[in-house]
Amino acid sequence: MLELELPTHHDWKTAENTYGKLVIESFEPGLALTVGNAYRRVLLSAIHGAAPTWVKIENVLHEFSHLPGVMEDTLDILMNLRKVVFRLHLNRPKILRLKGQGVGVAKAGDFEPDADVEILTPDVPLATLDKDGMLEMEVCIERGRGYVPAERREPEALPINAILLDADFSPVKRVNFHVETMGERERLVLELWTDGSVTPSLAVSEASRILDDHFELLRAFPETGPETEEVQRDETGPRAELNDNLFRNVDELELSVRASNCLKTANIRTIADLVQKSEGELLKTKNFGKKSLN
Known part of the structure:
Protein backbone atom coordinates (compact mmCIF):
# COMPACT_ATOMS: atom_id res chain seq x y z
CA MET A 1 0.00 0.00 0.00
CA LEU A 2 1.47 3.36 -1.05
CA GLU A 3 -0.58 5.60 1.24
CA LEU A 4 0.45 5.98 4.87
CA GLU A 5 -2.19 4.87 7.35
CA LEU A 6 -2.75 7.75 9.75
CA PRO A 7 -3.70 7.39 13.44
CA THR A 8 -7.46 7.07 13.84
CA HIS A 9 -7.97 7.02 17.61
CA HIS A 10 -6.91 8.94 20.71
CA ASP A 11 -7.99 8.57 24.31
CA TRP A 12 -7.28 10.54 27.47
CA LYS A 13 -6.65 7.77 29.96
CA THR A 14 -6.22 10.43 32.66
CA ALA A 15 -7.35 14.05 32.36
CA GLU A 16 -6.78 15.94 35.60
CA ASN A 17 -6.16 19.64 36.11
CA THR A 18 -2.39 19.23 36.35
CA TYR A 19 -1.75 15.77 34.87
CA GLY A 20 -2.82 14.07 31.69
CA LYS A 21 -2.10 10.76 29.97
CA LEU A 22 -2.95 10.60 26.28
CA VAL A 23 -2.84 7.52 24.05
CA ILE A 24 -2.74 7.95 20.26
CA GLU A 25 -2.89 4.99 17.88
CA SER A 26 -1.94 3.59 15.55
CA PHE A 27 1.17 4.81 13.72
CA GLU A 28 3.31 3.46 10.94
CA PRO A 29 6.62 2.14 12.32
CA GLY A 30 8.94 4.98 13.36
CA LEU A 31 6.37 7.76 13.17
CA ALA A 32 5.16 7.53 16.78
CA LEU A 33 8.68 8.45 17.96
CA THR A 34 8.78 11.40 15.54
CA VAL A 35 5.42 12.73 16.69
CA GLY A 36 6.27 12.20 20.36
CA ASN A 37 9.51 14.16 20.08
CA ALA A 38 7.75 17.03 18.30
CA TYR A 39 5.02 17.25 20.93
CA ARG A 40 7.49 17.13 23.82
CA ARG A 41 9.64 19.97 22.48
CA VAL A 42 6.68 22.23 21.69
CA LEU A 43 4.89 21.53 24.97
CA LEU A 44 7.95 22.44 27.03
CA SER A 45 8.92 25.58 25.14
CA ALA A 46 6.05 27.15 23.21
CA ILE A 47 2.87 27.06 25.32
CA HIS A 48 1.79 30.48 26.63
CA GLY A 49 1.42 31.17 30.32
CA ALA A 50 1.54 33.98 32.91
CA ALA A 51 4.29 34.96 35.34
CA PRO A 52 5.42 37.92 37.48
CA THR A 53 7.98 40.00 35.57
CA TRP A 54 8.82 42.78 38.04
CA VAL A 55 8.03 43.71 41.61
CA LYS A 56 8.21 46.95 43.56
CA ILE A 57 8.39 46.71 47.36
CA GLU A 58 7.99 49.84 49.48
CA ASN A 59 11.28 50.89 51.15
CA VAL A 60 13.27 48.31 49.17
CA LEU A 61 15.89 49.69 46.78
CA HIS A 62 17.30 46.40 45.50
CA GLU A 63 17.04 42.65 46.02
CA PHE A 64 19.66 42.67 48.79
CA SER A 65 17.72 45.07 51.00
CA HIS A 66 16.06 43.98 54.24
CA LEU A 67 12.74 45.19 55.59
CA PRO A 68 12.48 45.81 59.35
CA GLY A 69 9.90 43.61 61.03
CA VAL A 70 10.00 41.04 58.17
CA MET A 71 11.66 37.68 58.81
CA GLU A 72 12.55 36.92 55.18
CA ASP A 73 15.17 38.73 53.14
CA THR A 74 14.03 40.42 49.94
CA LEU A 75 15.57 37.59 47.89
CA ASP A 76 13.45 35.07 49.79
CA ILE A 77 10.30 37.13 49.14
CA LEU A 78 11.11 37.20 45.43
CA MET A 79 11.70 33.45 45.35
CA ASN A 80 8.38 32.87 47.14
CA LEU A 81 6.61 35.11 44.65
CA ARG A 82 7.90 33.05 41.75
CA LYS A 83 6.19 29.97 43.26
CA VAL A 84 2.75 31.55 42.86
CA VAL A 85 0.71 30.32 39.88
CA PHE A 86 -1.25 32.99 38.01
CA ARG A 87 -3.79 32.82 35.21
CA LEU A 88 -4.04 36.04 33.18
CA HIS A 89 -7.14 36.63 31.05
CA LEU A 90 -5.64 39.50 29.04
CA ASN A 91 -2.82 39.87 26.53
CA ARG A 92 -1.49 42.95 28.31
CA PRO A 93 0.27 43.33 31.68
CA LYS A 94 -1.70 43.72 34.92
CA ILE A 95 -0.53 45.17 38.23
CA LEU A 96 -1.47 43.43 41.49
CA ARG A 97 -1.12 45.13 44.88
CA LEU A 98 -0.64 43.70 48.33
CA LYS A 99 -0.49 45.40 51.73
CA GLY A 100 0.18 43.50 54.92
CA GLN A 101 0.83 44.84 58.43
CA GLY A 102 1.19 43.37 61.91
CA VAL A 103 1.85 39.87 63.14
CA GLY A 104 1.07 37.22 60.56
CA VAL A 105 2.03 35.62 57.27
CA ALA A 106 1.44 37.49 54.01
CA LYS A 107 0.20 35.04 51.40
CA ALA A 108 -0.48 35.12 47.68
CA GLY A 109 -4.21 35.25 48.42
CA ASP A 110 -3.73 38.61 50.15
CA PHE A 111 -3.31 40.45 46.83
CA GLU A 112 -6.18 42.79 46.09
CA PRO A 113 -8.75 40.94 43.92
CA ASP A 114 -8.61 41.58 40.17
CA ALA A 115 -11.15 40.19 37.70
CA ASP A 116 -8.47 39.75 35.04
CA VAL A 117 -6.04 37.73 37.16
CA GLU A 118 -6.63 34.45 38.98
CA ILE A 119 -4.30 33.34 41.76
CA LEU A 120 -4.39 29.55 41.62
CA THR A 121 -2.14 29.00 44.64
CA PRO A 122 -3.44 31.51 47.22
CA ASP A 123 -1.85 29.70 50.18
CA VAL A 124 1.75 30.21 49.05
CA PRO A 125 3.46 32.22 51.85
CA LEU A 126 5.36 35.33 50.74
CA ALA A 127 6.70 36.81 54.01
CA THR A 128 6.39 36.52 57.80
CA LEU A 129 5.72 39.79 59.66
CA ASP A 130 6.08 40.63 63.34
CA LYS A 131 4.17 43.33 65.20
CA ASP A 132 6.25 46.12 63.64
CA GLY A 133 6.39 44.56 60.20
CA MET A 134 4.78 46.01 57.08
CA LEU A 135 4.87 44.76 53.50
CA GLU A 136 3.59 46.80 50.57
CA MET A 137 4.27 45.60 47.05
CA GLU A 138 3.20 45.92 43.43
CA VAL A 139 3.68 43.00 41.07
CA CYS A 140 3.39 43.02 37.28
CA ILE A 141 1.83 39.89 35.73
CA GLU A 142 2.40 39.30 32.00
CA ARG A 143 1.79 36.61 29.42
CA GLY A 144 4.64 34.99 27.53
CA ARG A 145 6.23 31.68 26.66
CA GLY A 146 9.35 29.85 27.72
CA TYR A 147 11.89 31.05 30.26
CA VAL A 148 13.04 34.68 29.98
CA PRO A 149 15.90 35.83 32.25
CA ALA A 150 15.63 39.31 33.73
CA GLU A 151 18.69 40.57 31.84
CA ARG A 152 17.00 39.82 28.51
CA ARG A 153 13.94 41.89 29.28
CA GLU A 154 13.61 45.63 28.69
CA PRO A 155 10.18 46.81 29.89
CA GLU A 156 8.95 50.06 28.40
CA ALA A 157 7.92 51.75 31.67
CA LEU A 158 9.60 50.27 34.73
CA PRO A 159 8.75 52.10 37.98
CA ILE A 160 11.55 53.57 40.08
CA ASN A 161 13.12 50.95 42.40
CA ALA A 162 11.28 48.10 40.67
CA ILE A 163 13.15 44.80 40.53
CA LEU A 164 13.10 42.71 37.35
CA LEU A 165 12.38 39.00 37.79
CA ASP A 166 13.38 35.94 35.82
CA ALA A 167 10.09 34.89 34.25
CA ASP A 168 9.11 31.25 33.74
CA PHE A 169 6.02 31.53 31.57
CA SER A 170 5.75 27.87 30.60
CA PRO A 171 2.73 26.20 32.25
CA VAL A 172 3.97 22.74 31.20
CA LYS A 173 6.55 21.55 33.70
CA ARG A 174 7.27 18.02 32.55
CA VAL A 175 6.58 15.80 29.51
CA ASN A 176 7.25 12.09 29.04
CA PHE A 177 6.34 9.76 26.20
CA HIS A 178 7.00 6.20 25.15
CA VAL A 179 6.13 4.04 22.16
CA GLU A 180 4.36 0.68 22.41
CA THR A 181 4.21 -1.89 19.63
CA MET A 182 0.91 -3.09 18.20
CA GLY A 183 1.91 -5.89 15.87
CA GLU A 184 3.26 -4.12 12.81
CA ARG A 185 2.10 -0.71 14.04
CA GLU A 186 2.80 1.56 17.04
CA ARG A 187 1.00 3.34 19.84
CA LEU A 188 2.16 6.68 21.35
CA VAL A 189 1.63 7.24 25.09
CA LEU A 190 2.10 10.89 26.08
CA GLU A 191 2.17 12.14 29.67
CA LEU A 192 2.39 15.76 30.79
CA TRP A 193 2.29 17.74 34.01
CA THR A 194 1.21 21.41 34.19
CA ASP A 195 1.03 24.07 36.91
CA GLY A 196 -2.78 24.15 36.67
CA SER A 197 -3.07 27.41 34.77
CA VAL A 198 -3.52 25.33 31.60
CA THR A 199 -5.04 21.87 31.53
CA PRO A 200 -3.11 19.08 29.77
CA SER A 201 -5.78 18.80 27.06
CA LEU A 202 -5.59 22.51 26.27
CA ALA A 203 -1.79 22.35 26.21
CA VAL A 204 -1.82 19.47 23.71
CA SER A 205 -4.41 21.30 21.60
CA GLU A 206 -2.23 24.43 21.47
CA ALA A 207 0.86 22.36 20.68
CA SER A 208 -1.02 20.70 17.80
CA ARG A 209 -2.00 24.11 16.42
CA ILE A 210 1.60 25.38 16.66
CA LEU A 211 2.95 22.35 14.80
CA ASP A 212 0.23 22.60 12.17
CA ASP A 213 0.99 26.31 11.61
CA HIS A 214 4.67 25.51 11.07
CA PHE A 215 4.00 22.74 8.55
CA GLU A 216 1.35 24.76 6.68
CA LEU A 217 4.10 26.72 4.94
CA LEU A 218 5.51 23.53 3.43
CA ARG A 219 2.26 22.06 2.14
CA ALA A 220 2.08 23.96 -1.14
CA PHE A 221 5.46 23.52 -2.81
CA PRO A 222 5.13 24.12 -6.59
CA GLU A 223 5.42 21.04 -8.76
CA THR A 224 8.81 20.67 -10.47
CA GLY A 225 8.08 17.88 -12.95
CA PRO A 226 8.36 18.15 -16.76
CA GLU A 227 4.65 18.90 -17.14
CA THR A 228 4.86 21.86 -14.78
CA GLU A 229 7.96 23.22 -16.49
CA GLU A 230 6.16 23.05 -19.84
CA VAL A 231 3.16 24.90 -18.41
CA GLN A 232 5.44 27.54 -16.92
CA ARG A 233 7.10 28.04 -20.30
CA ASP A 234 3.71 28.40 -21.93
CA GLU A 235 2.57 30.92 -19.31
CA THR A 236 5.50 33.20 -20.01
CA GLY A 237 4.16 33.87 -23.50
CA PRO A 238 6.23 35.07 -26.48
CA ARG A 239 9.34 37.07 -25.71
CA ALA A 240 9.25 40.71 -26.60
CA GLU A 241 10.77 41.38 -30.00
CA LEU A 242 13.96 43.46 -29.94
CA ASN A 243 14.31 46.55 -32.10
CA ASP A 244 16.56 45.72 -35.04
CA ASN A 245 18.10 49.22 -34.87
Missing part, protein backbone atom coordinates in the same frame (compact mmCIF):
# COMPACT_ATOMS: atom_id res chain seq x y z
CA LEU A 246 19.85 48.23 -31.63
CA PHE A 247 22.18 45.99 -33.63
CA ARG A 248 23.29 48.75 -36.06
CA ASN A 249 26.90 49.92 -35.90
CA VAL A 250 27.54 53.37 -34.35
CA ASP A 251 29.34 54.34 -37.59
CA GLU A 252 25.90 54.56 -39.20
CA LEU A 253 24.90 57.44 -36.88
CA GLU A 254 26.89 60.01 -38.92
CA LEU A 255 28.86 61.06 -35.84
CA SER A 256 31.92 63.26 -36.01
CA VAL A 257 35.24 61.48 -36.45
CA ARG A 258 36.27 62.53 -32.93
CA ALA A 259 33.06 61.19 -31.32
CA SER A 260 33.20 57.97 -33.35
CA ASN A 261 36.80 57.30 -32.32
CA CYS A 262 35.99 57.99 -28.66
CA LEU A 263 33.15 55.44 -28.73
CA LYS A 264 35.35 52.81 -30.31
CA THR A 265 38.02 53.46 -27.68
CA ALA A 266 35.35 52.82 -25.00
CA ASN A 267 34.43 49.56 -26.81
CA ILE A 268 31.01 50.90 -27.81
CA ARG A 269 30.38 49.28 -31.18
CA THR A 270 26.60 49.12 -31.55
CA ILE A 271 23.62 51.30 -30.71
CA ALA A 272 22.69 48.73 -28.05
CA ASP A 273 26.05 49.35 -26.37
CA LEU A 274 25.45 53.08 -26.55
CA VAL A 275 21.94 53.26 -25.10
CA GLN A 276 23.08 51.34 -22.01
CA LYS A 277 25.45 54.18 -21.08
CA SER A 278 24.32 57.23 -19.11
CA GLU A 279 25.44 60.76 -19.98
CA GLY A 280 27.74 60.74 -16.99
CA GLU A 281 29.43 57.54 -18.13
CA LEU A 282 29.92 58.89 -21.63
CA LEU A 283 31.45 62.13 -20.36
CA LYS A 284 34.00 60.11 -18.41
CA THR A 285 35.24 58.63 -21.70
CA LYS A 286 38.62 60.09 -22.72
CA ASN A 287 38.32 63.02 -25.19
CA PHE A 288 34.50 62.73 -25.16
CA GLY A 289 33.19 66.15 -24.12
CA LYS A 290 29.80 67.82 -23.98
CA LYS A 291 30.18 68.93 -27.61
CA SER A 292 30.49 65.29 -28.72
CA LEU A 293 27.54 64.37 -26.48
CA ASN A 294 25.30 66.97 -28.12
Whole structure:
Protein backbone atom coordinates (compact mmCIF):
# COMPACT_ATOMS: atom_id res chain seq x y z
CA MET A 1 0.00 0.00 0.00
CA LEU A 2 1.47 3.36 -1.05
CA GLU A 3 -0.58 5.60 1.24
CA LEU A 4 0.45 5.98 4.87
CA GLU A 5 -2.19 4.87 7.35
CA LEU A 6 -2.75 7.75 9.75
CA PRO A 7 -3.70 7.39 13.44
CA THR A 8 -7.46 7.07 13.84
CA HIS A 9 -7.97 7.02 17.61
CA HIS A 10 -6.91 8.94 20.71
CA ASP A 11 -7.99 8.57 24.31
CA TRP A 12 -7.28 10.54 27.47
CA LYS A 13 -6.65 7.77 29.96
CA THR A 14 -6.22 10.43 32.66
CA ALA A 15 -7.35 14.05 32.36
CA GLU A 16 -6.78 15.94 35.60
CA ASN A 17 -6.16 19.64 36.11
CA THR A 18 -2.39 19.23 36.35
CA TYR A 19 -1.75 15.77 34.87
CA GLY A 20 -2.82 14.07 31.69
CA LYS A 21 -2.10 10.76 29.97
CA LEU A 22 -2.95 10.60 26.28
CA VAL A 23 -2.84 7.52 24.05
CA ILE A 24 -2.74 7.95 20.26
CA GLU A 25 -2.89 4.99 17.88
CA SER A 26 -1.94 3.59 15.55
CA PHE A 27 1.17 4.81 13.72
CA GLU A 28 3.31 3.46 10.94
CA PRO A 29 6.62 2.14 12.32
CA GLY A 30 8.94 4.98 13.36
CA LEU A 31 6.37 7.76 13.17
CA ALA A 32 5.16 7.53 16.78
CA LEU A 33 8.68 8.45 17.96
CA THR A 34 8.78 11.40 15.54
CA VAL A 35 5.42 12.73 16.69
CA GLY A 36 6.27 12.20 20.36
CA ASN A 37 9.51 14.16 20.08
CA ALA A 38 7.75 17.03 18.30
CA TYR A 39 5.02 17.25 20.93
CA ARG A 40 7.49 17.13 23.82
CA ARG A 41 9.64 19.97 22.48
CA VAL A 42 6.68 22.23 21.69
CA LEU A 43 4.89 21.53 24.97
CA LEU A 44 7.95 22.44 27.03
CA SER A 45 8.92 25.58 25.14
CA ALA A 46 6.05 27.15 23.21
CA ILE A 47 2.87 27.06 25.32
CA HIS A 48 1.79 30.48 26.63
CA GLY A 49 1.42 31.17 30.32
CA ALA A 50 1.54 33.98 32.91
CA ALA A 51 4.29 34.96 35.34
CA PRO A 52 5.42 37.92 37.48
CA THR A 53 7.98 40.00 35.57
CA TRP A 54 8.82 42.78 38.04
CA VAL A 55 8.03 43.71 41.61
CA LYS A 56 8.21 46.95 43.56
CA ILE A 57 8.39 46.71 47.36
CA GLU A 58 7.99 49.84 49.48
CA ASN A 59 11.28 50.89 51.15
CA VAL A 60 13.27 48.31 49.17
CA LEU A 61 15.89 49.69 46.78
CA HIS A 62 17.30 46.40 45.50
CA GLU A 63 17.04 42.65 46.02
CA PHE A 64 19.66 42.67 48.79
CA SER A 65 17.72 45.07 51.00
CA HIS A 66 16.06 43.98 54.24
CA LEU A 67 12.74 45.19 55.59
CA PRO A 68 12.48 45.81 59.35
CA GLY A 69 9.90 43.61 61.03
CA VAL A 70 10.00 41.04 58.17
CA MET A 71 11.66 37.68 58.81
CA GLU A 72 12.55 36.92 55.18
CA ASP A 73 15.17 38.73 53.14
CA THR A 74 14.03 40.42 49.94
CA LEU A 75 15.57 37.59 47.89
CA ASP A 76 13.45 35.07 49.79
CA ILE A 77 10.30 37.13 49.14
CA LEU A 78 11.11 37.20 45.43
CA MET A 79 11.70 33.45 45.35
CA ASN A 80 8.38 32.87 47.14
CA LEU A 81 6.61 35.11 44.65
CA ARG A 82 7.90 33.05 41.75
CA LYS A 83 6.19 29.97 43.26
CA VAL A 84 2.75 31.55 42.86
CA VAL A 85 0.71 30.32 39.88
CA PHE A 86 -1.25 32.99 38.01
CA ARG A 87 -3.79 32.82 35.21
CA LEU A 88 -4.04 36.04 33.18
CA HIS A 89 -7.14 36.63 31.05
CA LEU A 90 -5.64 39.50 29.04
CA ASN A 91 -2.82 39.87 26.53
CA ARG A 92 -1.49 42.95 28.31
CA PRO A 93 0.27 43.33 31.68
CA LYS A 94 -1.70 43.72 34.92
CA ILE A 95 -0.53 45.17 38.23
CA LEU A 96 -1.47 43.43 41.49
CA ARG A 97 -1.12 45.13 44.88
CA LEU A 98 -0.64 43.70 48.33
CA LYS A 99 -0.49 45.40 51.73
CA GLY A 100 0.18 43.50 54.92
CA GLN A 101 0.83 44.84 58.43
CA GLY A 102 1.19 43.37 61.91
CA VAL A 103 1.85 39.87 63.14
CA GLY A 104 1.07 37.22 60.56
CA VAL A 105 2.03 35.62 57.27
CA ALA A 106 1.44 37.49 54.01
CA LYS A 107 0.20 35.04 51.40
CA ALA A 108 -0.48 35.12 47.68
CA GLY A 109 -4.21 35.25 48.42
CA ASP A 110 -3.73 38.61 50.15
CA PHE A 111 -3.31 40.45 46.83
CA GLU A 112 -6.18 42.79 46.09
CA PRO A 113 -8.75 40.94 43.92
CA ASP A 114 -8.61 41.58 40.17
CA ALA A 115 -11.15 40.19 37.70
CA ASP A 116 -8.47 39.75 35.04
CA VAL A 117 -6.04 37.73 37.16
CA GLU A 118 -6.63 34.45 38.98
CA ILE A 119 -4.30 33.34 41.76
CA LEU A 120 -4.39 29.55 41.62
CA THR A 121 -2.14 29.00 44.64
CA PRO A 122 -3.44 31.51 47.22
CA ASP A 123 -1.85 29.70 50.18
CA VAL A 124 1.75 30.21 49.05
CA PRO A 125 3.46 32.22 51.85
CA LEU A 126 5.36 35.33 50.74
CA ALA A 127 6.70 36.81 54.01
CA THR A 128 6.39 36.52 57.80
CA LEU A 129 5.72 39.79 59.66
CA ASP A 130 6.08 40.63 63.34
CA LYS A 131 4.17 43.33 65.20
CA ASP A 132 6.25 46.12 63.64
CA GLY A 133 6.39 44.56 60.20
CA MET A 134 4.78 46.01 57.08
CA LEU A 135 4.87 44.76 53.50
CA GLU A 136 3.59 46.80 50.57
CA MET A 137 4.27 45.60 47.05
CA GLU A 138 3.20 45.92 43.43
CA VAL A 139 3.68 43.00 41.07
CA CYS A 140 3.39 43.02 37.28
CA ILE A 141 1.83 39.89 35.73
CA GLU A 142 2.40 39.30 32.00
CA ARG A 143 1.79 36.61 29.42
CA GLY A 144 4.64 34.99 27.53
CA ARG A 145 6.23 31.68 26.66
CA GLY A 146 9.35 29.85 27.72
CA TYR A 147 11.89 31.05 30.26
CA VAL A 148 13.04 34.68 29.98
CA PRO A 149 15.90 35.83 32.25
CA ALA A 150 15.63 39.31 33.73
CA GLU A 151 18.69 40.57 31.84
CA ARG A 152 17.00 39.82 28.51
CA ARG A 153 13.94 41.89 29.28
CA GLU A 154 13.61 45.63 28.69
CA PRO A 155 10.18 46.81 29.89
CA GLU A 156 8.95 50.06 28.40
CA ALA A 157 7.92 51.75 31.67
CA LEU A 158 9.60 50.27 34.73
CA PRO A 159 8.75 52.10 37.98
CA ILE A 160 11.55 53.57 40.08
CA ASN A 161 13.12 50.95 42.40
CA ALA A 162 11.28 48.10 40.67
CA ILE A 163 13.15 44.80 40.53
CA LEU A 164 13.10 42.71 37.35
CA LEU A 165 12.38 39.00 37.79
CA ASP A 166 13.38 35.94 35.82
CA ALA A 167 10.09 34.89 34.25
CA ASP A 168 9.11 31.25 33.74
CA PHE A 169 6.02 31.53 31.57
CA SER A 170 5.75 27.87 30.60
CA PRO A 171 2.73 26.20 32.25
CA VAL A 172 3.97 22.74 31.20
CA LYS A 173 6.55 21.55 33.70
CA ARG A 174 7.27 18.02 32.55
CA VAL A 175 6.58 15.80 29.51
CA ASN A 176 7.25 12.09 29.04
CA PHE A 177 6.34 9.76 26.20
CA HIS A 178 7.00 6.20 25.15
CA VAL A 179 6.13 4.04 22.16
CA GLU A 180 4.36 0.68 22.41
CA THR A 181 4.21 -1.89 19.63
CA MET A 182 0.91 -3.09 18.20
CA GLY A 183 1.91 -5.89 15.87
CA GLU A 184 3.26 -4.12 12.81
CA ARG A 185 2.10 -0.71 14.04
CA GLU A 186 2.80 1.56 17.04
CA ARG A 187 1.00 3.34 19.84
CA LEU A 188 2.16 6.68 21.35
CA VAL A 189 1.63 7.24 25.09
CA LEU A 190 2.10 10.89 26.08
CA GLU A 191 2.17 12.14 29.67
CA LEU A 192 2.39 15.76 30.79
CA TRP A 193 2.29 17.74 34.01
CA THR A 194 1.21 21.41 34.19
CA ASP A 195 1.03 24.07 36.91
CA GLY A 196 -2.78 24.15 36.67
CA SER A 197 -3.07 27.41 34.77
CA VAL A 198 -3.52 25.33 31.60
CA THR A 199 -5.04 21.87 31.53
CA PRO A 200 -3.11 19.08 29.77
CA SER A 201 -5.78 18.80 27.06
CA LEU A 202 -5.59 22.51 26.27
CA ALA A 203 -1.79 22.35 26.21
CA VAL A 204 -1.82 19.47 23.71
CA SER A 205 -4.41 21.30 21.60
CA GLU A 206 -2.23 24.43 21.47
CA ALA A 207 0.86 22.36 20.68
CA SER A 208 -1.02 20.70 17.80
CA ARG A 209 -2.00 24.11 16.42
CA ILE A 210 1.60 25.38 16.66
CA LEU A 211 2.95 22.35 14.80
CA ASP A 212 0.23 22.60 12.17
CA ASP A 213 0.99 26.31 11.61
CA HIS A 214 4.67 25.51 11.07
CA PHE A 215 4.00 22.74 8.55
CA GLU A 216 1.35 24.76 6.68
CA LEU A 217 4.10 26.72 4.94
CA LEU A 218 5.51 23.53 3.43
CA ARG A 219 2.26 22.06 2.14
CA ALA A 220 2.08 23.96 -1.14
CA PHE A 221 5.46 23.52 -2.81
CA PRO A 222 5.13 24.12 -6.59
CA GLU A 223 5.42 21.04 -8.76
CA THR A 224 8.81 20.67 -10.47
CA GLY A 225 8.08 17.88 -12.95
CA PRO A 226 8.36 18.15 -16.76
CA GLU A 227 4.65 18.90 -17.14
CA THR A 228 4.86 21.86 -14.78
CA GLU A 229 7.96 23.22 -16.49
CA GLU A 230 6.16 23.05 -19.84
CA VAL A 231 3.16 24.90 -18.41
CA GLN A 232 5.44 27.54 -16.92
CA ARG A 233 7.10 28.04 -20.30
CA ASP A 234 3.71 28.40 -21.93
CA GLU A 235 2.57 30.92 -19.31
CA THR A 236 5.50 33.20 -20.01
CA GLY A 237 4.16 33.87 -23.50
CA PRO A 238 6.23 35.07 -26.48
CA ARG A 239 9.34 37.07 -25.71
CA ALA A 240 9.25 40.71 -26.60
CA GLU A 241 10.77 41.38 -30.00
CA LEU A 242 13.96 43.46 -29.94
CA ASN A 243 14.31 46.55 -32.10
CA ASP A 244 16.56 45.72 -35.04
CA ASN A 245 18.10 49.22 -34.87
CA LEU A 246 19.85 48.23 -31.63
CA PHE A 247 22.18 45.99 -33.63
CA ARG A 248 23.29 48.75 -36.06
CA ASN A 249 26.90 49.92 -35.90
CA VAL A 250 27.54 53.37 -34.35
CA ASP A 251 29.34 54.34 -37.59
CA GLU A 252 25.90 54.56 -39.20
CA LEU A 253 24.90 57.44 -36.88
CA GLU A 254 26.89 60.01 -38.92
CA LEU A 255 28.86 61.06 -35.84
CA SER A 256 31.92 63.26 -36.01
CA VAL A 257 35.24 61.48 -36.45
CA ARG A 258 36.27 62.53 -32.93
CA ALA A 259 33.06 61.19 -31.32
CA SER A 260 33.20 57.97 -33.35
CA ASN A 261 36.80 57.30 -32.32
CA CYS A 262 35.99 57.99 -28.66
CA LEU A 263 33.15 55.44 -28.73
CA LYS A 264 35.35 52.81 -30.31
CA THR A 265 38.02 53.46 -27.68
CA ALA A 266 35.35 52.82 -25.00
CA ASN A 267 34.43 49.56 -26.81
CA ILE A 268 31.01 50.90 -27.81
CA ARG A 269 30.38 49.28 -31.18
CA THR A 270 26.60 49.12 -31.55
CA ILE A 271 23.62 51.30 -30.71
CA ALA A 272 22.69 48.73 -28.05
CA ASP A 273 26.05 49.35 -26.37
CA LEU A 274 25.45 53.08 -26.55
CA VAL A 275 21.94 53.26 -25.10
CA GLN A 276 23.08 51.34 -22.01
CA LYS A 277 25.45 54.18 -21.08
CA SER A 278 24.32 57.23 -19.11
CA GLU A 279 25.44 60.76 -19.98
CA GLY A 280 27.74 60.74 -16.99
CA GLU A 281 29.43 57.54 -18.13
CA LEU A 282 29.92 58.89 -21.63
CA LEU A 283 31.45 62.13 -20.36
CA LYS A 284 34.00 60.11 -18.41
CA THR A 285 35.24 58.63 -21.70
CA LYS A 286 38.62 60.09 -22.72
CA ASN A 287 38.32 63.02 -25.19
CA PHE A 288 34.50 62.73 -25.16
CA GLY A 289 33.19 66.15 -24.12
CA LYS A 290 29.80 67.82 -23.98
CA LYS A 291 30.18 68.93 -27.61
CA SER A 292 30.49 65.29 -28.72
CA LEU A 293 27.54 64.37 -26.48
CA ASN A 294 25.30 66.97 -28.12
